[in-house]
Amino acid sequence: MTSGARDTAGSDAAATRPRRFDDSLRKGDRRREQLLDVAEHLLQTHSPSELTIERVARAAGVSRSSLYFYFQGKWAIVDQLIEQASEEMFERNVALAEAPDLASYLRAMVVSAAVGWREHRAVFLAATERSAHADEATDHWRSIMGRFADAMAERIDQEPACTPAVAALGGSRAAAEIACWMVERNLFMHYSRPRDDADITDLVEALTVAMLRVVGIDPDM
Numbered sequence: 001m002t003s004g005a006r007d008t009a010g011s012d013a014a015a016t017r018p019r020r021f022d023d024s025l026r027k028g029d030r031r032r033e034q035l036l037d038v039a040e041h042l043l044q045t046h047s048p049s050e051l052t053i054e055r056v057a058r059a060a061g062v063s064r065s066s067l068y069f070y071f072q073g074k075w076a077i078v079d080q081l082i083e084q085a086s087e088e089m090f091e092r093n094v095a096l097a098e099a100p101d102l103a104s105y106l107r108a109m110v111v112s113a114a115v116g117w118r119e120h121r122a123v124f125l126a127a128t129e130r131s132a133h134a135d136e137a138t139d140h141w142r143s144i145m146g147r148f149a150d151a152m153a154e155r156i157d158q159e160p161a162c163t164p165a166v167a168a169l170g171g172s173r174a175a176a177e178i179a180c181w182m183v184e185r186n187l188f189m190h191y192s193r194p195r196d197d198a199d200i201t202d203l204v205e206a207l208t209v210a211m212l213r214v215v216g217i218d219p220d221m
Contacts, residue, residue, distance in 0.1 A: 035056065035067060035077070038060040040120070040122060041059070043122035044122045051074050053068070053074050056074070056077065075130075078130060079137075082130070082144075083144075085124065088116070093109060097151070097154075097155055102156065102159040102217065103219075105155050106215070110183060110211060114187065114200060117190075124188070124191070127141055146177075148176075148180045149176040149179075154172075156176060162216045164216060166215055175214055175215055178214055179211050186203060186207055187203075190203055
């Protein structure tokens with residue numbers, strides 16, 4: 001991994017990156033994005049169960065009725081944050097498909113995932129907590145993860161040398177799902193406790209090696 005990748009994945013000191021507001025949005029849409037920004041900031045210090053409409057409204061300087069105009073409730077806010085953070089990471093991963101080979105693609109995917117968790121740690125922690133219940137929230141998170149697995153499987157299929165290894169796991173889609181959940185679980189465990197830059201660098205390295213081995217690529221080559 002390059003030193004640039006280390007710096008990108010390892011720096012965890014910055015606060016959640018503010019949203020870039022589109023000046024072309026209508027006033028109501030800009031207000032909605034501002035409310036989401038406030039809610040994500042609150043999630044830095046409050047668990048999803050502690051987040052309330054009252055807290056968001058007070059922090060945003062609006063009335064409860066005004067907030068309800070944009071969102072049906074706090075879980076609608078949390079789910080929208082999860083959707084946006086996931087979409088941001090997915091769009092970044094789509095661009096990675098242009099990597100010259102599968103090994104480079106998988107390495108870049110691990111770094112991208114670490115960057116996404118660093119930037120939206122509170123949101124992704126909320127997503128895993130929200131998906132712990134056997135309801136539509138679990139299905140939604142699995143659907144989001146499924147998109148990443150589908151994209152990875154498509155890239156794996158372009159590497160014939162990996163066919164024997166992925167076939168043993170049930171095919172490229174099964175191998176991709178294993179790899180995606182492995183990364184998700186490990187990043188969740190890392191970011192759910194006090195963090196250290198060196199720790200995330202080591203984790204990114206370990207996950208990269210594991211990802212390569214899953215698809216039958218020698219990480220030393």
